[in-house]
Amino acid sequence: MKRQLTTILAADIVNFSRLIGADEEGVLSRRRQHQAEVILPLLNDHGGRVANTAGDSWLIEFPSAVEALRFAIQGQTKVEALNAELEEQARIRYRIGINVGDVVAEGDDLLGDGVNIAARLEALAPAGGVVISRSVRDQVRDRLDLDLHDLGELEVKNIARPVRAFQVIRDGEERMAPPGARPRLRTPVMLAAVLAVILTIGSLYWMRQPDFDPVAPETMALTLPDRPSIAVLPFTTLGDDASADWISDGITENIISTLSLAPDMLVIGRATAFTYKGRLVEPAEVATDLGVRYVLSGSVLKSGEKVRVTAELSDAIKGEQLWSIKEDSDNKNILYVQDRIAESLFLEMQVSLTVGESNRTITALAGDFQTSVRVIQGRDAFQRFDPAGHREAERIWTELHETNPHSPIGPYLLGWLPWQRVIIGLADDPAVEFDESRRLVAKALSMQEWGDPYTLIALIESATGNYDEANTAATRAIKLSPGGADANAIGGVALFQSGDTKRGIEHMLKGMRLEPDYPEWLPGALYPALLEDGKYDDVISLTKSVLGRDMRDARAHPQAYAGLVAAYALKGDLENARQIVSNLKTENPNLNVADVTRLFSLQSQSPRPFHEVLINSLETVGVPRAVD
Incomplete structure (x- = not known):
C-alpha cells in the first residue's frame, strides 16, 4: 500500500x-x-x-x-x-x-x-x-x-x-454563510431585525415557484389511488459503455420488484415502466399518463469497474423534486445502492415493507447483481414467444443455474420453458412438459418461497382443469406479492377459471391498474369474467380500447370483437350486436358459437350456467351453434 x-x-x-x-x-x-x-x-x-x-x-x-x-x-x-x-x-x-x-x-x-x-x-x-x-x-x-x-x-x-x-472569493462572488452558523442575538433591536428577516425568508419560501407545473388529479388518465403510488422510470445510461445499459435495467427492475412487495402501495409494473425507456419525459407527463403521485428517475454511468448511480424523486401533485441521491459503487455493491434508493422511497412515502429481507428483490433471489442481469436478459428472449427466443432463454438460464446451483431463481426460470414449449407448439406431449414445469417449480420453492412460482403453478393447473389447485396457487401468489402486476393478473385468471368470478375480476383489474400498458393477453381473459358478472358496459369500453390499439398478439382483436358481440347481445342491444356479426361473417362466413367461445377459452372450463346464457344470446344475434 x-x-x-x-x-x-x-x-x-x-x-x-x-x-x-x-x-x-x-x-x-x-x-x-x-x-x-x-x-x-x-x-x-x-x-x-x-x-x-x-x-x-x-x-x-x-x-x-x-x-x-x-x-x-x-x-x-x-x-x-x-x-x-x-x-x-x-x-x-x-x-x-x-x-x-x-x-x-x-x-x-x-x-x-x-x-x-x-x-x-x-x-x-x-x-x-x-x-x-x-x-x-x-x-x-x-x-x-x-x-x-x-x-x-x-x-x-x-x-x-x-x-x-x-x-x-472571486470578483462579484457572494460570500456563503458558514454551514451550521447561528446568529448571536445581542439586543432586542437585533432580535427584531432577525425575526423580520426570518419572516421575509419564510414568506418567500412559501411563495416560491414549484419545480414544474403541478398535476391536478382530475386531469390524470387513470384515477389517482388513495394509497401511495409511484412509477419508476428506466434509469438512463450515460457514457459509451454498452454493458451499463443492462446495469440500468437491472437497477430499475430491482427497485420495482422491491417496492411491489409492499401491500399498501401501488407500483407501476415493469412492462409499463419500460415503455418510457429512451424517452425524455417530465414527471408531470408520466404522472398524468399513469395516475400516480410520485415519479422516480435516475441514471447510471459506468467507468471501468466503477459505477455512479443517481436517482431523483418527484412529487407530481406538488410539482416538486423531493430529493436526489448520488452514489458511487462497484458492480459488487450495486445491491446496496438500489436498496438504499428503495428504502428512501419507503421513508418518503411512509410505507412499511412487511416482508423479510431475503424476499426483497430479484438480486436477493439470484444471489448477486450480475446474475439478476442475466435473469433479465433471458426474460427478454423468452418474451418473444418464438423458437429462437425460447432457445436463447434456455441457453442463458441454464448457464445461470449451472453457475449458481444453490439459487432458487435457476429452477424457477427453467420451469417456464416446458410451459412455453406447449404454448408455442414445440411440445410432443404437453402432459410431460407440464409435469417437468411442476418438478422445477417445486424444487425452487423447496429452496425459498416467494410469489412468482405460484403464478406458473396456477397457469398449469387451470390449463389442465385442476381448478382447486389453481385457486390455491393463485391465492398464495397474491398473498406473497400483493403489489405484483403478474401475480394479480395471472392469479386473477386462475381464480376466475376455477369458479371465483368476483375475486378473479378484482385481481385482473388490479393487475391492469398496476400495469397500465397491460399484457395483450389480459383483456381476452377478462372479457368472459366481466360478462358473467353482468358488467357489459365495462366490456364494451375495454374492447373498443383494444380495437383502437395496434396489438402484436394475433388473438387480441378477434377476442375483442367476440367480447363486443357478446356484451351487446347480453345487454339487449341487438342492432349493434347483429351489425358486428354481419361484419365478422364477411370475413368468416362459417362463423359459429364455438369460434366465439374458443376465443374465451371456455371449452377448457367446467360447464357453468353462464355458458349456456352466453351461447343463447349469441344465437339470438345470428351466431349459430354449428355450421349450417
Whole structure:
C-alpha cells in the first residue's frame, strides 16, 4: 500500500441529473466543449493528473496547492465566460473542493481521508465556487493574492476531526454563510431585525415557484389511488459503455420488484415502466399518463469497474423534486445502492415493507447483481414467444443455474420453458412438459418461497382443469406479492377459471391498474369474467380500447370483437350486436358459437350456467351453434 502527501481537487457539475433530463444532447455537448477548451488545456498548463472521473465529476491530483488553486480559479472564470451567452437554465456550473492530505494510491486511482475531505469540501461549495481546506490555505496564502472567506471548523462525514474551510472569493462572488452558523442575538433591536428577516425568508419560501407545473388529479388518465403510488422510470445510461445499459435495467427492475412487495402501495409494473425507456419525459407527463403521485428517475454511468448511480424523486401533485441521491459503487455493491434508493422511497412515502429481507428483490433471489442481469436478459428472449427466443432463454438460464446451483431463481426460470414449449407448439406431449414445469417449480420453492412460482403453478393447473389447485396457487401468489402486476393478473385468471368470478375480476383489474400498458393477453381473459358478472358496459369500453390499439398478439382483436358481440347481445342491444356479426361473417362466413367461445377459452372450463346464457344470446344475434 503506497501512501503519499499530495494535493487533491474534486469537482462536479451542479444539478447534473436535472440538466441531463431537460436536454441530454445539449448538456453532453457543452460538457465536451468544457473538457476540450477549458479542463484539458488548464490541466496541461498546471501539471494536473486526472485520478478518476465519473460522468459529471473529476478527481485530479496536482504537484502543488498553488497550481491546483490556479487551475480552479481560471477554470471557473473561463466556464463563466462560456455560460454568458446561454439561458440560465442551460448553464453548466461546477463546484470545486481542494485539499492537501495523505492518500493511498491504487494504480492510477487515489483513496483515503485526503480524497474524502476534498470531496466533502466540493459538496459544500456554491455553484461556480471553490472551497479549500486550511492545509491548502497554509500553502498558498503567501504565494497568491486571494480573498478568503473563513467558514470555520466544519464537521465532515466519516472524518474524525473537524476541518477548517475557506471559500475563495472571486470578483462579484457572494460570500456563503458558514454551514451550521447561528446568529448571536445581542439586543432586542437585533432580535427584531432577525425575526423580520426570518419572516421575509419564510414568506418567500412559501411563495416560491414549484419545480414544474403541478398535476391536478382530475386531469390524470387513470384515477389517482388513495394509497401511495409511484412509477419508476428506466434509469438512463450515460457514457459509451454498452454493458451499463443492462446495469440500468437491472437497477430499475430491482427497485420495482422491491417496492411491489409492499401491500399498501401501488407500483407501476415493469412492462409499463419500460415503455418510457429512451424517452425524455417530465414527471408531470408520466404522472398524468399513469395516475400516480410520485415519479422516480435516475441514471447510471459506468467507468471501468466503477459505477455512479443517481436517482431523483418527484412529487407530481406538488410539482416538486423531493430529493436526489448520488452514489458511487462497484458492480459488487450495486445491491446496496438500489436498496438504499428503495428504502428512501419507503421513508418518503411512509410505507412499511412487511416482508423479510431475503424476499426483497430479484438480486436477493439470484444471489448477486450480475446474475439478476442475466435473469433479465433471458426474460427478454423468452418474451418473444418464438423458437429462437425460447432457445436463447434456455441457453442463458441454464448457464445461470449451472453457475449458481444453490439459487432458487435457476429452477424457477427453467420451469417456464416446458410451459412455453406447449404454448408455442414445440411440445410432443404437453402432459410431460407440464409435469417437468411442476418438478422445477417445486424444487425452487423447496429452496425459498416467494410469489412468482405460484403464478406458473396456477397457469398449469387451470390449463389442465385442476381448478382447486389453481385457486390455491393463485391465492398464495397474491398473498406473497400483493403489489405484483403478474401475480394479480395471472392469479386473477386462475381464480376466475376455477369458479371465483368476483375475486378473479378484482385481481385482473388490479393487475391492469398496476400495469397500465397491460399484457395483450389480459383483456381476452377478462372479457368472459366481466360478462358473467353482468358488467357489459365495462366490456364494451375495454374492447373498443383494444380495437383502437395496434396489438402484436394475433388473438387480441378477434377476442375483442367476440367480447363486443357478446356484451351487446347480453345487454339487449341487438342492432349493434347483429351489425358486428354481419361484419365478422364477411370475413368468416362459417362463423359459429364455438369460434366465439374458443376465443374465451371456455371449452377448457367446467360447464357453468353462464355458458349456456352466453351461447343463447349469441344465437339470438345470428351466431349459430354449428355450421349450417
